[in-house]
Amino acid sequence: MKCEQVCLIDELMQGKELAKQLCDHLVSSSSHETNEVLIEKILSTYEKALAMLNCKANVGESKANNSGSMNDSHSSFTNGSPKREGMEPEVNHKDVCKKRKTVSRWTEQVKVCLGTSLDGSLNDGYSWRKYGQKDILGARFPRGYYRCTYRNVQGCLATKQVQKSDEDPMTYEITYKGRHTCTQASHLNRAITPPSKTKMGLGEKKNQAHQKNQPQQEKIEQPQETIFSFGLSDLEVKIEDRDHMEDIFPSFCFSDPSIGSENEDNNNIFSYAMIENNLMESFSPSFLSPTSDIDTNIFCDWANTGLGQTVQSSESDISDIVSAPTSVTNSPIMDFDFLDKLDFDTDFPISTTELCTF
DNA sequence: CGTATTTGACCCCA
DNA sequence: TGGGGTCAAATACG
Numbered sequence: 001m002k003c004e005q006v007c008l009i010d011e012l013m014q015g016k017e018l019a020k021q022l023c024d025h026l027v028s029s030s031s032h033e034t035n036e037v038l039i040e041k042i043l044s045t046y047e048k049a050l051a052m053l054n055c056k057a058n059v060g061e062s063k064a065n066n067s068g069s070m071n072d073s074h075s076s077f078t079n080g081s082p083k084r085e086g087m088e089p090e091v092n093h094k095d096v097c098k099k100r101k102t103v104s105r106w107t108e109q110v111k112v113c114l115g116t117s118l119d120g121s122l123n124d125g126y127s128w129r130k131y132g133q134k135d136i137l138g139a140r141f142p143r144g145y146y147r148c149t150y151r152n153v154q155g156c157l158a159t160k161q162v163q164k165s166d167e168d169p170m171t172y173e174i175t176y177k178g179r180h181t182c183t184q185a186s187h188l189n190r191a192i193t194p195p196s197k198t199k200m201g202l203g204e205k206k207n208q209a210h211q212k213n214q215p216q217q218e219k220i221e222q223p224q225e226t227i228f229s230f231g232l233s234d235l236e237v238k239i240e241d242r243d244h245m246e247d248i249f250p251s252f253c254f255s256d257p258s259i260g261s262e263n264e265d266n267n268n269i270f271s272y273a274m275i276e277n278n279l280m281e282s283f284s285p286s287f288l289s290p291t292s293d294i295d296t297n298i299f300c301d302w303a304n305t306g307l308g309q310t311v312q313s314s315e316s317d318i319s320d321i322v323s324a325p326t327s328v329t330n331s332p333i334m335d336f337d338f339l340d341k342l343d344f345d346t347d348f349p350i351s352t353t354e355l356c357t358f
Numbered sequence: 359c360g361t362a363t364t365t366g367a368c369c370c371c372a
Numbered sequence: 373t374g375g376g377g378t379c380a381a382a383t384a385c386g
Contacts, residue, residue, distance in 0.1 A: 130363060132378060145377070149362095161377090
């Protein structure tokens with residue numbers, strides 16, 4: 001196990017070093033080929049590291065953490081109204097996963113853990129309009145219901161539910177439902193968004209009041225790649241059913257409006273795209289497109305500032321990934337050799353926790 | 359004044 | 373019948 005950790009750290013360090021090199025190359029406007037090679041190396045590095053994490057999780061105890069509060073709360077989300085909206089009720093179970101191929105709607109879950117000084121600004125790249133709030137039985141904080149701002153205009157049926165975690169008030173559990181069909185989904189073209197006043201805080205009216213600014217702030221074009229830009233201290237994103245993730249989160253930018261540009265945190269932008277696209281290398285070959293300058297810059301910031309040095313995946317969650325039936329499109333983390341050992345006949349619930357310690 | 363949020367009421371389903 | 377999800381009128385805000 002120690003050897004694995006060393007190898008893992010080594011791989012991550014390599015990735016960091018390569019990222020730095022890439023940044024230097026970009027600054028010195030090196031050849032495009034050189035940059036591409038560096039990018040490929042970085043991707044490979046992280047792929048190895050994550051594959052290690054996967055194997056490790058597979059060997060280790062599998063379900064210990066999954067019986068914890070996080071999953072419990074997630075279940076409470078997904079069990080909300082699965083039938084009425086025709087969505088799969090729970091992506092954590094194999095039997096339900098089988099329904100995915102016949103159900104056009106699905107549920108995504110994102111868990112965001114924000115720093116203590118922040119009350120939860122979140123910009124996931126889409127414009128949301130709050131249409132309801134409900135006190136949930138057994139939950140300390142009410143659940144907020146959001147739908148796409150363009151629901152009426154463009155018939156976009158994407159919705160999401162946001163609820164403050166009982167255990168950790170700094171954690172917001174977000175359940176995404178439905179695919180964005182609005183133009184903002186297809187024209188998102190930027191990796192980061194400027195600091196947004198968007199507030200995800202539920203259960204606190206002060207936070208909800210801030211959300212009035214969300215739709216305007218989020219009308220920003222962002223890339224079609226799955227990009228998670230983290231500009232905060234602690235961030236934990238748990239995503240289930242990742243095969244649709246890029247549709248839901250073309251960009252995921254966390255920023256704090258209270259932090260001025262002089263604040264270091266604003267420079268600490270961790271572009272999840274580098275990892276996520278790495279994970280999905282086989283599925284998003286266009287990532288290497290030289291057009292993603294912004295992504296690269298973000299990543300350089302991340303690498304240079306030492307951000308994301310702790311990028312780890314929950315063992316228990318990954319064990320779920322490994323143990324559950326899966327599909328190729330749902331397995332961004334594993335390479336094909338690894339995937340060959342798995343059963344791809346049915347979809348499987350991706351339940352991966354990315355913990356970024358800034 | 360237009361748009362977003364709040365919040366009580368209503369609907370649906372287990 | 374109760375809980376979760378949604379509706380829509382009232383309200384707030386820029």
